[in-house]
Amino acid sequence: MYRIIHVNDARHLSRNFGFFDTLGLKGPKPVVIFGNLLDLLFVSKPDLEVQRTKQFGKIYGIFEGSKPLVQVAEPDIIKQILVKDFRVFNTKPRITNVGHPVIESMLITTRGDTWRRARTAVSHGFTVARMRKQYVPVRHCVSEHLLPVLYTHADSRTPCDLKRVYSCFALSCITRCAFGVPTDPYNEPQHPFVANAWPVFRLPVWKLFALQVLPPYALRLLNISSFFDETRIANIARTIRQIIRAKASAGDNGDDFISAVINSKPDVYDDQDVDSLVMAAKTDGQNVVKAPLTEDEMVAQGFNIFTAGFDQMANLLAFVSYELALKPEAQDRLYAEIVAAGAHTNGEISYDELRRLPYMDAVVNETLRLHATPVKLRRIPGHDFPLAGTGIVVPRGQPLEIPIYANHHSDEYFPDAERFIPERFLPENRHNIKPYTFLPFSTGPRVCVGKPFVLLETKLALFHVLRRFRFAVHKDTKVPPIVKTHPMIKSLESLYISVVARD
């Protein structure tokens, strides 16, 4: 059963270590078995990305175990990869060496034609018309699952773990908006969506390393196939499958995302949806199988939306609150904008007005810049790919990474990059931002399909929370906040902040 690593294995595990020398690329020195992964034991992934880009420049190489990964932070080449030569790059490296059936079929991981079919189906759930309808359930969740919890904390004058509070709120929103299922995470913890939501993200450090260095046979022996918790994936997938079956048999054509996926017609684009049109333009002409999604594929899209709509949303809201607590003058300015916008509407705001608040938009964007949750994007070229202006040709099939987080923290693109300065994103200053340096949702045909929903939920929650409460730093507030060890995401462990009621 057990294999001891001997000299030949060690040679095998370091056989690629000359790869970047042949390409003429610099990079940190790798060690056998782990490549450059051990650095993660000392520095968080986001900070490591920033350090490495400063040290090695805009194009360099790292090793994940024995696998080389070319890093490309040059904006013009990023444009080529994500937009201009999208067809060459419509493949992503597998997140794991093994492949879990649900994870492998999620929109975010699918490739080529499979991706195109899934993208068309999922896009139907995120059109402008659908977003207007989602306003109502999100507003309901703000009233039912966010404001009362914050009032309780404010009344008791205890610091509040905002990561937890926003996680519960985000969970109530995503189960209602994605599946039409109301949940109450505080009072109904046994609901399968609630009970499995936190544990599915549990990623022990040993598993993180195992996934990146062990060969597939060893991972199979250990029953590891994903960064998520395998048992919890099964539980959530089972619940989603039951919902899909119930909706299909009832002929339910609701406003929730999964109903849109179930009822979508292959290759029909929404002419109001810019992303959908960009995607059509960039990908048409391929040899696409025009078949609707199978039940397994729908379950996978449901799982993708559920996970994206939970932890990442909670992180974004918590990071905004953290920055506003640290910078009271920004909080005051946003509060003034919110009060003015709700002055003649009894403290409410319409969907269109919400999108037009300039300082709100600037605060959310500046938070996404500083704390963009996916740290990098990954792609594989379908043919040998010259990196323009460098003389370097990346061989076909060689994975590339785009370190978006590092670019967001570059003083060259964002002067005084570590400071929270929302004014950068005000309409009068936006032209100063170099294209393809700010990519919290990626761009091109594979741009985050949930982006309109993220902005709706985040802004609507902030609008109502900040009208009623003020955030302040507490002695338990960690500056900088503690983030989890994760290879792709900047995610908060917890975030303790004082919440003070304004009235």
Ligand code: HEM
């Ligand atoms: C703060 C919140 C979020 C951020 C920063 C974010 C960011 C991103 C980014 C950068 C990508 C591109 C990944 C890549 O190409 O490798 C992506 C893809 C995706 N996102 Fe989001 N996302 C967020 C929330 C959401 C939500 C709430 C949903 C759904 C309700 C969602 C659904 C998706 C899906 C399905 C994809 C895959 C798109 C494709 O490959 O065609 N995201 N997201």
